[in-house]
Amino acid sequence: MAGAQGAALAAAVTNAGGLGSLPCALLDLDALRDELTTLRALATGPFNVNFFCHSPPVFDERRDAAWRAALAPYYAELGIDPRDITAGPGRRSFDADVADVVEPFQPAVMSFHFGLPAPELLVRVRGWGAKILCSATTVDEARWLEAHGVDVIVAQGLEAGGHRGMFLTSDLHTQIGTFALLPQIVRAVGVPVVAAGGIADASGVAAAFALGAAGVQAGTAYLLCPESTASDLHRRAIERGGRVVTAITNLLTGRPARGIVNRLMRELGPLSDLAPAFPLATAAVAPLRSAAEHRGADDFSPLWAGQNTSGCKAVPAAVVTHELARGVPGRASP
Numbered sequence: 297m298a299g300a301q302g303a304a305l306a307a308a309v310t311n312a313g314g315l316g317s318l319p320c321a322l323l324d325l326d327a328l329r330d331e332l333t334t335l336r337a338l339a340t341g342p343f344n345v346n347f348f349c350h351s352p353p354v355f356d357e358r359r360d361a362a363w364r365a366a367l368a369p370y371y372a373e374l375g376i377d378p379r380d381i382t383a384g385p386g387r388r389s390f391d392a393d394v395a396d397v398v399e400p401f402q403p404a405v406m407s408f409h410f411g412l413p414a415p416e417l418l419v420r421v422r423g424w425g426a427k428i429l430c431s432a433t434t435v436d437e438a439r440w441l442e443a444h445g446v447d448v449i450v451a452q453g454l455e456a457g458g459h460r461g462m463f464l465t466s467d468l469h470t471q472i473g474t475f476a477l478l479p480q481i482v483r484a485v486g487v488p489v490v491a492a493g494g495i496a497d498a499s500g501v502a503a504a505f506a507l508g509a510a511g512v513q514a515g516t517a518y519l520l521c522p523e524s525t526a527s528d529l530h531r532r533a534i535e536r537g538g539r540v541v542t543a544i545t546n547l548l549t550g551r552p553a554r555g556i557v558n559r560l561m562r563e564l565g566p567l568s569d570l571a572p573a574f575p576l577a578t579a580a581v582a583p584l585r586s587a588a589e590h591r592g593a594d595d596f597s598p599l600w601a602g603q604n605t606s607g608c609k610a611v612p613a614a615v616v617t618h619e620l621a622r623g624v625p626g627r628a629s630p
């Protein structure tokens with residue numbers, strides 16, 4: 297979960313018997329090396345290293361200007377001079393420089409979101425002995441991933457928090473719920489399928505296995521754990537209990553992602569054609585986010601979370617992992 301966790305949560309999940317994942321999309325090369333070093337020191341078993349695989353965006357000056365014009369009233373309200381806006385935080389795609397940093401750590405598993413890296417990079421990763429996972433949000437994407445040699449497919453349903461892993465389509469109407477998507481992908485491919493989206497407790501895990509899943513991927517359920525790095529604002533938004541409303545928005549990064557509805561999403565979206573391509577939309581929102589957060593408001597903050605926040609508890613990640621593990625058929629609770 298990029299932006300909401302680092303090595304500590306990944307290690308805690310691995311050490312509790314799950315497969316902890318380190319999200320690397322927001323890390324520069326030095327931070328990546330540091331996090332991998334920490335994870336290797338803390339984890340007592342195998343872990344997964346996760347990357348985004350988006351194509352670098354083409355900067356469109358007119359679109360960027362239109363986006364800033366849409367945000368102009370907010371700049372005025374918060375006393376921000378839009379001429380001071382610099383390039384926003386980037387999102388790193390998996391490339392040869394990243395592979396150079398990861399290689400010495402020889403992760404047991406590498407997972408990708410938004411499709412796969414270039415074929416020569418995939419061959420390189422496979423040469424380390426890593427199993428390769430990738431998200432699919434449609435049956436077509438799952439078939440494509442199997443044809444391109446992926447070992448395990450993550451069926452990411454519409455309930456899931458964070459960015460949609462969609463890569464063959466940008467049509468949100470193709471995106472369906474986990475328990476509609478999972479059995480269709482299980483029938484369509486021969487590789488193991490992991491269910492993701494809305495799974496927050498043992499009964500959800502058991503239901504996913506009943507529909508043919510070989511495993512589950514949970515994100516949202518870990519957001520309140522002490523090992524997560526979710527901000528206080530993010531935690532407070534989740535703790536609104538039954539009043540948590542999420543939506544899919546492209547306003548905060550340029551790509552559709554599910555998060556708790558904030559003021560920007562309510563007033564400009566949640567979806568808008570004005571938002572520049574991923575991740576360019578972020579730059580113009582970043583100063584609004586920091587000014588509002590300074591005042592204790594989450595009006596412009598990405599509050600990524602899935603539809604099912606019922607599993608979110610401020611308990612150690614091991615407790616959440618053990619609860620989920622109770623749902624795995626034939627697996628006694630640790």
Ligand SMILES: Cc1cc2nc3c(=O)[nH]c(=O)nc-3n(C[C@H](O)[C@H](O)[C@H](O)COP(=O)(O)O)c2cc1C
Nearest residue numbers: 297298319409456457458493494514515516600602
């Ligand atoms: C805060 C947050 C950040 C996420 N960041 C990533 C990421 O960096 N890479 C990735 O592959 N998936 C990411 N996801 C999606 C998860 O991997 C997973 O598909 C999703 O959390 C499962 O659904 P759930 O949130 O209902 O548990 C993120 C999810 C959340 C909630």
